[in-house]
Amino acid sequence: MSKDVKKTRIFDVPLLKTNLDKGDWITMIKMKDVKKTYPNGVQALNGITIDIDLGEFVYLVGQSGAGKSTFIKIIFGDEKASAGDVKVAGHDLVNMKRKEIPMLRRDIGVVFQDFKLLPTMTVYENVAFALEVVEETPKNIRKRVMEVLDQVGLKNKARFIPDELSGGEQQRVAIARAIANYPKLLIADEPTGNLDPDTSWEIMKILEEINAAGTTIIMATHSKEIVNTIKRRVIAIDGGIIVRDQHRGDYGYES
Amino acid sequence: MRARTFKRHIREGFKNTWRNSWMTLASIGAVTTTLILVGAFLVLLLNINHIAENLEEDVEIKVLVDLTANEEETIAVGEAIERLDNIQSVTFSTKEEELERLMSGLGDEGDVFGLIDQENPLNDAYVVKLVDPTETVNVAEEIATFDHVEDVNFGEDFVQNLFDFNAYARNIGLVLIVALVFTAIFLISNTIKITIFARRKEIEIMQLVGATKWFIRWPFFVEGLLLGFLGSLVPIGFIVGGYYYLEQNIVAVNQFDFVTLIPFAPFVWQVSGIVVMIGVVIGVWGSVMSVRKFLKI
Ligand SMILES: Nc1ncnc2c1ncn2[C@@H]1O[C@H](COP(=O)(O)OP(=O)(O)O)[C@@H](O)[C@H]1O
Ligand SMILES: [Mg+2]
Numbered sequence: 001m002s003k004d005v006k007k008t009r010i011f012d013v014p015l016l017k018t019n020l021d022k023g024d025w026i027t028m029i030k031m032k033d034v035k036k037t038y039p040n041g042v043q044a045l046n047g048i049t050i051d052i053d054l055g056e057f058v059y060l061v062g063q064s065g066a067g068k069s070t071f072i073k074i075i076f077g078d079e080k081a082s083a084g085d086v087k088v089a090g091h092d093l094v095n096m097k098r099k100e101i102p103m104l105r106r107d108i109g110v111v112f113q114d115f116k117l118l119p120t121m122t123v124y125e126n127v128a129f130a131l132e133v134v135e136e137t138p139k140n141i142r143k144r145v146m147e148v149l150d151q152v153g154l155k156n157k158a159r160f161i162p163d164e165l166s167g168g169e170q171q172r173v174a175i176a177r178a179i180a181n182y183p184k185l186l187i188a189d190e191p192t193g194n195l196d197p198d199t200s201w202e203i204m205k206i207l208e209e210i211n212a213a214g215t216t217i218i219m220a221t222h223s224k225e226i227v228n229t230i231k232r233r234v235i236a237i238d239g240g241i242i243v244r245d246q247h248r249g250d251y252g253y254e255s
Numbered sequence: 256m257r258a259r260t261f262k263r264h265i266r267e268g269f270k271n272t273w274r275n276s277w278m279t280l281a282s283i284g285a286v287t288t289t290l291i292l293v294g295a296f297l298v299l300l301l302n303i304n305h306i307a308e309n310l311e312e313d314v315e316i317k318v319l320v321d322l323t324a325n326e327e328e329t330i331a332v333g334e335a336i337e338r339l340d341n342i343q344s345v346t347f348s349t350k351e352e353e354l355e356r357l358m359s360g361l362g363d364e365g366d367v368f369g370l371i372d373q374e375n376p377l378n379d380a381y382v383v384k385l386v387d388p389t390e391t392v393n394v395a396e397e398i399a400t401f402d403h404v405e406d407v408n409f410g411e412d413f414v415q416n417l418f419d420f421n422a423y424a425r426n427i428g429l430v431l432i433v434a435l436v437f438t439a440i441f442l443i444s445n446t447i448k449i450t451i452f453a454r455r456k457e458i459e460i461m462q463l464v465g466a467t468k469w470f471i472r473w474p475f476f477v478e479g480l481l482l483g484f485l486g487s488l489v490p491i492g493f494i495v496g497g498y499y500y501l502e503q504n505i506v507a508v509n510q511f512d513f514v515t516l517i518p519f520a521p522f523v524w525q526v527s528g529i530v531v532m533i534g535v536v537i538g539v540w541g542s543v544m545s546v547r548k549f550l551k552i
Contacts, residue, residue, distance in 0.1 A: 076463075105465035116460055120274075130464035135260050177464065 026054045027087075028185055028216045029075060034084035036070050036240075044070040046240035048084070052218065054184065057211045059227050060220040061251055062237040068220040071237065072189050075218070076108050077101045089184050106134055109178030109186040109215075113193035115170045117162040117177075123149065124158040127177045134181060148176040152206055168199030172206065179210055186210060188219040192226065204230060227251040260470070268477025271454075279482065282446045282541075286486025286534050289439035293432055294494045294530050300428035301526070305517045307421040311388040314417075316395045317408040319378040324403040333381055335401050341394060343384040353377045378405060389418050436533060443482065443541030448548070455549045468550055475546045476539055483538025484531065491527045498523050 029052040036045040044067045052058055060068045073079040075088050077096070086093040089107040091100070117126050124145055131141045149155045152172035162170050171191060178186055188207070192200035204226055211217045221227060227234060227250065234249030235242055244252065272279050318336065320329050336345050348356075354375050385394060391414050395407045461471050502516050 099468070102462075102465045102467045105463065110463055116456070116463065118457055118460060129460070132263065133461060133464050133466040133470060135257055138259070181464070 026090075028052050028054050028056070028089060029218075030085070030087040032085040034074065034081045034086055036067075036074060036079060037082045044240055045074070045081075048237075048240075048242060050235065050242060050245070052216065054216055055211070055214055056216050057208075057232040058216075058218045059232055059234045059249070059251075060218060060237065061222075061227060061234060061253065062243075063253070066237045067240040068237055069189055070240075072187050072218070072220060075185075075187055076110055077104050106181055107184055109175075109181070109183040111171070111174050111178050111186065111188040111191045113190040115162070115167075115174045115194075117170055117173055119162055121161070122158065123154060123160050123162070123165070123173050126162070126173055127180055130177045130180045144180055145176075148180050149173075151179070151209070152176045166199070167195050168202055171195065171199075171203055175203070175206055175210075179215065183215060185216045185218070188217065190220055190222060192221065192223055197225065200226065224251040224253070264470075264473035265477050267474035268481060271474060272478050272481050275454075278446055278449060279485075282443050282482045282538070283486045285439060285442035285446060286483055286537055287489045289435055289442070289537065290487050290490035290530050290534050291493055293435050293439075293533060294490045294526060295497075296428060296432055296435070297526055297529065298494060298498060300424070300432075301522070302516055303424045303428070304421070306515070307417070307424070309515065310417055311421075314385075314388045314391055314409065314414055316383040316385075316391060316398065318381040318383060318398055319405045319408065320380065321403045321405045322378055324379075328403045329379055332401060332403050336381055336383055336398060339394060339397065341386050341390055343386045344382075345384075346382045348380045348382055350375050350377045350379050353380055436537060439537045440541050440544070443479075443537055444545040446541075448545040458546070458549045462550075471550060472543060472546055475542045479539035479542025480535055481538070482542065483535035486538065487531045487534035490530055490534075494526055494530065495523050498526075 029050065031048050031050045034045055034048040035043070037043050048071065060071065062068055070079060074081050074086060074093070077093060081094060084094070088104065091104045091107070093104070096104070118129070121129065127145045127148060128141050131144060136144070146155060146158070149158055152175055154169060154172055154176065157165065157169065162173065165173070171194075175186075175191075186207075191207070192203050195203065200223065207217055207219065208230065231248040234244065234246045234252070236244035236246075236249075236252060318332065320332055324332070333345055333347055336342065354377050357377070383394070383398070385391060391409055395409050398404060399407045458471055499519060502519050505516055
């Protein structure tokens with residue numbers, strides 16, 4: 001397992017707003033024997049046990065229907081595990097009440113294949129939205145929105161609406177929104193799934209920078225090129241169980 | 256909630272109302288239609304009630320004393336009546352007074368009958384008013400059993416029918432108003448549901464970035480409030496204008512003094528207040544109900 005990124009100490013993570021003491025070591029995600037059966041009877045996860053530490057960059061690979069999206073949905077509280085223990089960023093997701101889910105979400109940034117931007121809002125408004133929700137002050141919102149837009153290279157497109165942007169630019173807006181609230185964890189479900197290879201590399205570059213600044217990243221992907229080029233921890237899922245967990249791993253499938 | 260957030264919810268509520276203008280118009284239309292009906296029913300119902308109460312107040316029992324009864328016996332009848340429960344007033348009326356009243360009621364025609372020239376055929380009478388007029392039938396029946404009472408007279412059928420009708424009118428009116436209000440809530444919640452369906456992406460994203468349930472709900476609350484208020488404006492115009500017209504014209508043609516409408520002020524303003532309140536309740540309820548379905552957390 002990677003020693004360089006895995007054991008990141010809190011004071012090495014300038015972007016994190018956290019109430020942990022300097023020098024603490026934390027596990028970002030801890031799953032034990034997690035199972036998920038959907039109401040229709042499909043068993044999407046069949047006993048997942050895994051630890052992911054603060055600062056790690058993890059690829060989630062596996063064929064369609066393997067359970068990657070389900071794994072991700074359980075992490076941000078979109079689905080509830082049917083059995084097992086799940087702890088994410090200090091929240092106990094199994095014993096958590098529904099009304100605590102918003103608090104969990106504020107610690108996690110989420111990015112999807114389909115961007116999920118609001119078409120009627122400008123780029124600026126789409127990002128500011130995430131900060132309004134947590135009742136940030138207007139002054140801080142203005143400052144932070146421009147900061148994250150700068151970080152994803154879209155400062156000059158703040159007044160555009162999503163339809164006026166390319167797919168890659170839209171995904172960058174989504175990433176800006178996801179990191180606006182200083183999340184400890186960024187999860188991305190096939191963030192490059194709708195993008196051409198060149199654009200995908202741009203997105204990967206941004207994700208790497210975010211990770212370098214200390215945010216843990218979990219990314220489900222089908223891109224053999226990316227996984228085999230930017231070598232990171234690879235967790236392979238098949239039929240709802242982890243079949244491989246490899247530091248600086250390969251994609252391992254013919255794509 | 257912070258003042259800033261409160262302002263934001265109000266701003267968002269107004270913005271959404273404006274942005275979804277077609278749905279806003281449809282919702283306002285639904286509220287307006289309902290409130291016009293509710294308002295009309297309310298005015299009708301309250302006036303029926305008012306007229307009914309007037310009529311009830313006019314209901315009196317006339318107790319005819321035996322022609323053979325002497326003065327003491329006549330007084331005894333009056334005292335016996337006064338001892339009953341529920342008596343508001345007992346007025347004695349001599350046979351001469353009764354004749355006079357009858358004649359003036361008949362007007363000039365009284366002379367034609369030549370009543371004046373004949374011996375007075377009428378009885379001495381007590382006119383009894385009750386505190387609770389709905390007890391008229393029972394009290395009259397009891398008085399009829401007293402000694403030296405020849406007959407009691409209270410327009411039996413009319414009184415019973417009046418009380419039955421009043422009770423019906425009140426109940427049916429209430430049921431209709433409640434049914435109308437629920438229909439409106441259903442209409443609004445469906446109309447708003449369509450707009451929310453279009454906005455479910457917005458709700459989904461808000462939840463994704465950690466918005467609480469109430470943070471999402473508040474703008475819809477404001478929107479419902481606004482829709483209810485806007486929807487009540489036209490109905491209030493109808494009520495005020497319509498009632499003014501009605502009052503002017505009914506008063507002009509009114510020959511029956513028991514058909515008096517409730518005076519214009521403050522009645523119309525009270526009804527308008529009730530209509531706004533119902534509108535706001537309908538709007539808020541419909542709006543908040545319709546957003547519930549899309550709140551996953
Ligand atoms: N909401 C759902 N209801 C029922 N079955 C589902 C649902 N979501 C996913 N599944 C099923 O669960 C399995 C895993 O799906 P998913 O986690 O989406 O896999 P992946 O993202 O790896 O393609 C699949 O068989 C899929 O059909
Ligand atoms: Mg998937």
